[in-house]
Amino acid sequence: MNTIYIASPNSLHFEQAKQAILAGKNVIVEKPAFSTPNEMDEIIELANQKQVFFFEAARNIHEQAFKTVADFLPLKDHIVGADFSFMKYSSRYDQVLDGDEPNIFSPHFSGGALVDLGVYPIYAALAWFGMPNESLYFAKKIRTGVDGFGTGILRYDNFDVTIRTGKMTDSFQASEIYLTNGTLVLNAVNSIDEAVFHDRAHVQREKLNVHQLENPMVEEANDFAKVIMNPTDRELGTFYEEWVELARNVNQVIYDMRKSAGIVFDADKK
Template sequence: MLKLGIIGTNWITKQFVEAAEETKRYQLTRVYSRREETAKEFGADFGVTTVSTDLNEFMTSGDVDVIYIASPNSLHFEQSKAALLAGKHVIVEKPAVTKLTEWQELVALAKEQKLFIFEAARNIHEDSFRKVTELLPDASELLGANLNFMKYSSRYDLVLAGEEPNIFSPKFAGGALMDLGVYVMYAAIAWFGRPTSYHYFAQKITTGVDGKGTIILRYPNFDVTMQTGKIANSDLPSEIYTQKETIHLDAVNSIETINVLDLKTQELRNVPATRLENPMVEEATDFADVIENPTSEALQTSYNDWLEIGAIVHELMEQMRQEAGIKFPTDSF
C-alpha cells in the first residue's frame, strides 16, 4: 500500500484521493495546507488526522511514500523538486511545469533519486483513449484532426468584475492553454507525435493571459486544429480523419462515445467505450503499477513514453506562450 500525502485541498484533490483509494493501492496518510483547520477538515473526510502546516515537515515525514501536488500552477516545479529531494515519488497536476527546462530538471532528479515523477494528464491513461489509439492507421494514411475542449469558468466572472483569480493570473501561471489546453495538447502528441511546426492564435484577456485560443499543429501530410478556452463553452465533438474513415469522439478526455464512419460504405459503427464515474482511477492505477514494479520492462517503457510526451508538450506550450506574448514571472523571454 502506497502511503499518500497531498498538497492542495480543492475538489480535484478530493477526486484524486477518492480514485487512489478506490484502486486499493494507496492510503491517504498526511494532508498539507497552510491552514491547519483546512487540512484537518479535508482529512476528516478520509479518516486522516495527521496534518502539516510546515512544508518541510510534510516533505520529510516518514509516513508518506508519494506526494500528490495540486497547488497553483506556479508552485508545481519547486514543490515537486522539494518532494523528490526528500525521497518521495511525485504525482503533480497538469501542467506540471511552465517550461521545458523545469520538466527536464525534475525528470533527471527523479532518475538520480531512483524515484518516479508523473504529470497527471489523466486523459492519456484512460481505456477509451487507448481504444482510439488502436484505431489510428499509419501516419501516411492520416488526413488531419479537429480536437476541442472549451468550458466556461465561473471565475471569469471575477475577471469581468476587475479581479484576478489564480486560474486567470500570469503570477500563478494561469490561462486557457495552461489549463484545458494541456488536455488537447497531450491528446495530439500522444496520438500523432511531434509536429513539424505549430502556431497558437491566442485571445488574451485583461489579466494578460489567454482566455481562449486556437492551436494548429502541422505534420508532413496533415494538420491538427485544436480549440481550447475558459471564457466560452463549446459542445463541438472531436474528429480524426483518415483516408478510409472518420473517427467521431464526444471529447478528448473522459471519452464516452467513439463512432467510426466508413467513407466507402457510409456505415457507422460504434466502438464500445467506458467512462468511469471517477475519471482519475485509471491514471492512479497506472502510476501505482510503475511505482510498485520498478523492474518491469514493459511498465518502464510506458513510463518513459509518458515522460517524452510531457517533454514535447511543455516545449511546445512554452514556445506557444512566447509567440502569443503570454509571459509569467519566471520566463526569460
Template structure:
C-alpha cells in the same frame, strides 16, 4: 499499499483522492495546505490522519511515500524539486512545469535520484476510450489530420468579469486556457501523432493578461492538427481524426466519454463509451502498477514513455506561448 500525501485541497484533489481509494492500491494519509484548518477539514472528510501547514515538515514526514501536487501551476516546480530531494514519488497535475528550463532541471534531478518516480496526471491518455482511439487509428490506411476541441466555461471567469484575478487566470500563477484545458488537447495530439514540426498559437487574451481561449496549429509533414480550447465559453463541437473518407469522432477531446468510427459509407461503429466511473481511476491504476512493480519490463517501458510525453508536451506548451508572446511573471520576454 502506496502511502499518499497531497498538496492542494480543491475539487480536482477531491476527485483524485476518491479515485485512488476506489483502486484499493493507495492509502490516503497526509494533507498539506497553507492553512492548517483547511488541511484538517480535508483530512477529516477523506480519512487522512496527518496534516501540515509547513511544507518542509510535510516533506520530511515518513507518513507518505508518494505526493500528489495539485497546487497553482507556478508552484509545481519548487514543490516537485523538494519532493525529489526528500525521496517522494511525484504525481503532478498538468501542466507539470512552466517552461523547458524547469522541466530540464526536474529531469536532471530525477536522473540523480532513480529511486523517485515522476508522473504527470494527464488523465485522458490513460482511459479505455483513448486506448480504443489508438487501436483504431493504427487501422486507418491514411491519416489526413485532426481537430480537437475542449471548451468549458470556468466559473472563475465570473470573478475576472467582476474585476478579480483568480489563480487560473493569473500570469503570476501560470494560468490561462492553454495551460489548463489546452494541455489535454496537446496530449491527445502528441500521444497519437508524435511531435509536430512547427507550432503556432492564436489566443484571445483577457484583461488579466493570459489567454481565455485560443486555437493552436500543429504542423506535421503530411497534415495539420488543430486544437481549440476555451475557459471563457462552452462548446459542444465534436473532435475528429480524419482518414480519407472515414474518420474517428470524439464527443470531447478532454473527457472523451464517447468515441465512434464512421466508415466511408457513413455507418457508425461505437469504439468506446463512458462507464460513469471516476475518470481518474485509470491513471491512478497505471501509476500504482509502476510504483508497486518498478522492475517489471512493461511497467518501465510505459513509465519511460509517459515521462518522455511529459517532456514533449512541456516543450509544445512553451513554444505555443512563445509564438503568441504570452509570458508569465518572472519569465524573460
C-alpha cells in the same frame, strides 16, 4: 508516505516537486506539471538521480477508451487532419470581469486557457500522432495578459491538427479525426465515452467499444500505482519512460504555442 500529489497553482509546482524529490519522494504533479521546458528537464533529471518517479497527472491518456482510439487509428500517412475542441466557461472568469486576478487567469501563477483545458487536446494529439514540426497559437488575451480563448495549429508532415480551447465560453462541438477513408467522431478528447467512425467507402457507421468508468481517476491511479509498486519491472519501466517523454514533449509544445501568441509568465523570466 512515499508519494506526494501536487495540485497547487501552476507556478508553484516546480519548487514543491523539487523539494519533494530531494526528500526522496515520488511526485504526481497536476497538469500542467511545469511552466517551462527548463523546469521540466530539471525535475526529470533530478528524479532520475534520486531514483524516484515523476508523473504528470494527465488522466485522459491512461483511460482505456483513449487506448482503444489509438489502436483504431491507421498509420499517419492515412490521416488527413484532426480538429480537437475543449472549452468550458470558468466561474472564476467572473472575477476577472470584476477586476480581480484569480491564479488560473494570472501570468504570475502561469495561468490561462491553454495551460489548463488546452493540455488535454495537446496530450491527445501528441500521444496519437507524435511530436509536431511546428506549434502555433492564436490567442484572445484577457485583461490579465493570459489567454481566455484561443486556436492552436500543430503542423505535421502531411496534415494539421487544430486545437480550440477556452475558459471564457463553452463549446459543445465534437472532436474529429479525418482519415483517407472516413471520419472518426469523438464526443471529447479529455474523457471519451463515445467514438463513431463514419466509413465513407462503405457508407456505414462503426461504433467503437469505449466507455467511461464511474470514477474517471481510477485508470490513471492504477497505472501510477503499478509503476511505483514494481520499480524493477521492465515493461512498466518502458511505459513510465514513454509517459515522461510525452510529458516533456507536451510541455515544449505548450511553451512554443505560448511564445507564438506572446503570452509571458513570470516563470519565463527566471
